[in-house]
Amino acid sequence: MPHSPxxxxxxxxxxxxxxxxxxxxxxxxxxxxxxxxxxxxxVIWMTFALAHNLLLGHGGMPSFGHGAYxxxxxxxxxxxxxxxxxxxxxxxxxxxxxxxxxxxxxAAFISHRRGIYYALLTIAFGQVMWFIAxxxxxxxxxxxxxxxxxxxxxxxxxxxxSLVSNDAFYYFALGMFAAxxxxxxxxxHSPWGRVLRAIKQNEMRAAFVGYNVWLYKWxxxxxxxxxxxxxxxxxxMAQNSAYPNVMSLHNSGFVVMMVLIGGGLVSFWGPVIGAAxxxxxxxxxxxxxxxxxxWYGLLFMAMVLFQPEGVAGAWRAWRQRRRTRAAMHGAARxxxxxxxx
Amino acid sequence: xxxxxARHLHKRFGRQVVLEDISLSIARxxxxxxxxxxxxxxxxxxxxxxxxxxxxxxxxxxxGEDITGLSPRAVAxxxxxxxxxxMNLFDEYAAIDNVVIALPAxxxxxxxxxxxxxxHGAAYDEAAAILQRVGLAGKEQVPSRSLSYGDRxxxxxxxxxxxxxxxxxxxxxxAGLGAEGTARLADLVASLKRELTIVIIEHDMHFLFGxxxxxxxxxxxxxxxxxxxxxxxxxxxxxRSSLGGLAA
Numbered sequence: 104m105p106h107s108p109x110x111x112x113x114x115x116x117x118x119x120x121x122x123x124x125x126x127x128x129x130x131x132x133x134x135x136x137x138x139x140x141x142x143x144x145x146v147i148w149m150t151f152a153l154a155h156n157l158l159l160g161h162g163g164m165p166s167f168g169h170g171a172y173x174x175x176x177x178x179x180x181x182x183x184x185x186x187x188x189x190x191x192x193x194x195x196x197x198x199x200x201x202x203x204x205x206x207x208x209x210a211a212f213i214s215h216r217r218g219i220y221y222a223l224l225t226i227a228f229g230q231v232m233w234f235i236a237x238x239x240x241x242x243x244x245x246x247x248x249x250x251x252x253x254x255x256x257x258x259x260x261x262x263x264x265s266l267v268s269n270d271a272f273y274y275f276a277l278g279m280f281a282a283x284x285x286x287x288x289x290x291x292h293s294p295w296g297r298v299l300r301a302i303k304q305n306e307m308r309a310a311f312v313g314y315n316v317w318l319y320k321w322x323x324x325x326x327x328x329x330x331x332x333x334x335x336x337x338x339x340m341a342q343n344s345a346y347p348n349v350m351s352l353h354n355s356g357f358v359v360m361m362v363l364i365g366g367g368l369v370s371f372w373g374p375v376i377g378a379a380x381x382x383x384x385x386x387x388x389x390x391x392x393x394x395x396x397x398w399y400g401l402l403f404m405a406m407v408l409f410q411p412e413g414v415a416g417a418w419r420a421w422r423q424r425r426r427t428r429a430a431m432h433g434a435a436r437x438x439x440x441x442x443x444x
Numbered sequence: 445x446x447x448x449x450a451r452h453l454h455k456r457f458g459r460q461v462v463l464e465d466i467s468l469s470i471a472r473x474x475x476x477x478x479x480x481x482x483x484x485x486x487x488x489x490x491x492x493x494x495x496x497x498x499x500x501x502x503x504x505x506x507x508g509e510d511i512t513g514l515s516p517r518a519v520a521x522x523x524x525x526x527x528x529x530x531m532n533l534f535d536e537y538a539a540i541d542n543v544v545i546a547l548p549a550x551x552x553x554x555x556x557x558x559x560x561x562x563x564h565g566a567a568y569d570e571a572a573a574i575l576q577r578v579g580l581a582g583k584e585q586v587p588s589r590s591l592s593y594g595d596r597x598x599x600x601x602x603x604x605x606x607x608x609x610x611x612x613x614x615x616x617x618x619a620g621l622g623a624e625g626t627a628r629l630a631d632l633v634a635s636l637k638r639e640l641t642i643v644i645i646e647h648d649m650h651f652l653f654g655x656x657x658x659x660x661x662x663x664x665x666x667x668x669x670x671x672x673x674x675x676x677x678x679x680x681x682x683x684r685s686s687l688g689g690l691a692a
Contacts, residue, residue: 106540106565106568106569106571106572106584107562107563107564107565107567107568107569108562108568109562110560110562110563111560111562289557289558289560290557292560292561292562293556293557293558293559293560293561294550294553294554294555294556294559294561294564295554295555295556295557296557296561297541297545297561298545298550298554300536300537301534301537301541301545304534304535304536304537305532305533305534305535307516307532308528308532308533308534308603309534309545310515310516310517310520311494311516311517311520311525311526311532312520312525312545312546312551312603312606312607313517313520313521313548313551313607314517314551314554315517316517319554
């Protein structure tokens with residue numbers, strides 16, 4: 104009997120299903136009363152939430168200041184475009200690099216911490232970066248932010264696609280999202296991902312079997328920050344601007360709420376579900392009332408109290424119950440058929 | 445030459461001196477016991493020897509190398525494994541995954557971010573063999589938090605063995621085990637004896653005296669007596685103490 108678990112396929116059915124739904128979105132969005140720009144935001148926030156969940160869900164590191172790296176990506180993309188003439192891919196690469204760098208510096212100060220201390224330090228560093236974004240007028244444009252960030256065309260092997268329309272840009276953002284999904288899926292099943300999950304469960308044991316716990320936590324933070332930076336750069340393109348608000352504490356809080364409501368702690372797909380629920384709730388509830396965040400906050404509290412494993416956890420529990428019931432029915436039938444014999 | 449040697453270890457926490465002056469010498473292949481009353485500094489002694497705490501004074505050498513004050517990771521990589529008195533496992537992981545993560549072959553691949561760990565079939569086979577060794581065959585896929593207390597103790601030892609240590613430290617391995625579990629554990633430790641060098645902290649004198657080649661008695665942060673189990677039974681302090689009654 105082989106002892107190794109089944110290997111994770113490169114592409115899974117939920118992945119294909121999700122991509123099919125998202126790729127066909129422009130065909131049915133308007134029919135259900137939504138609009139193209141909303142789908143762009145959803146895909147970007149899904150990317151950000153997945154990046155954040157690498158730390159929170161897979162690594163057990165509560166980063167509550169993650170808007171900072173999203174923001175660094177957004178500002179870096181804008182600055183590289185406006186000051187250094189960077190085009191699309193150069194700008195994205197630069198944004199990823201800058202966010203990774205910011206993450207590397209912060210992680211160097213916090214990776215020996217755990218739990219509440221870790222969380223507080225991430226908030227503190229996030230606030231520092233938000234403050235810099237507001238005060239460093241000559242670079243960041245202060246409270247106004249960077250305006251007129253363009254969506255440069257995608258140039259690949261002599262072809263050129265304009266991303267100016269929301270439809271075209273949506274597909275580009277979706278492509279980036281798909282790449283992040285494929286990468287993270289491999290990552291969490293790789294030795295590195297499995298070690299990170301072991302560290303989440305028991306740091307001391309991991310150290311005593313010879314792992315450099317600090318370096319694993321540090322590298323997880325850097326990767327997460329880098330992918331958050333990518334999401335931030337896409338957001339700058341989507342909004343045609345970068346402004347301090349994306350780095351604020353409540354933006355950092357949103358991504359945590361997305362991950363938790365979706366069920367990032369128990370499922371790879373939790374952050375994706377959570378981001379969709381959050382943005383849709385913002386738009387649909389927001390259409391009825393300006394105080395939508397109050398209602399959403401109450402929903403969040405109810406969720407944490409009664410369904411702490413989020414939507415993905417509820418779904419899993421429901422399927423588990425169904426399977427148990429089916430098994431019991433099967434057993435009962437078996438007994439009924441054979442018991443009398 | 446001794447495989448492992450500690451000389452004049454001293455450790456204090458604030459104003460409380462926990463280790464006064466500990467010297468131990470452990471020969472290759474030996475099974476060495478450490479006993480003493482509660483609060484005598486046995487576990488602190490272990491923690492200093494395995495790198496969790498750095499001693500204030502004194503020196504620890506392993507295989508001829510000075511390892512004083514090295515990190516747990518560095519100590520582990522040199523071939524010293526340990527179990528814990530309070531169990532320390534990867535609770536969400538199945539028994540086999542606990543062992544797989546502890547294998548050096550997996551550790552050196554730890555920075556691989558692409559290849560699925562499940563493709564390293566050899567690592568899982570090796571881990572399964574270790575689980576069989578510690579009596580957990582058939583429980584490979586059980587999450588470690590769902591294992592019985594005795595099985596968790598056995599898994600602790602399995603995780604420690606996974607590193608292929610030259611020296612194995614066991615911190616009160618029988619704590620919380622019933623007579624049956626203790627007997628099972630004694631069989632396991634006896635089967636490991638001679639294959640690697642083992643140091644055991646233990647309250648259970650029957651267990652320890654039945655297995656150990658030599659025993660050190662630690663009290664007031666010092667080694668107050670040392671010798672073979674039979675010699676120690678004749679030791680006046682051991683006889684006088686409540687522990688002596690058990691040993692007789």
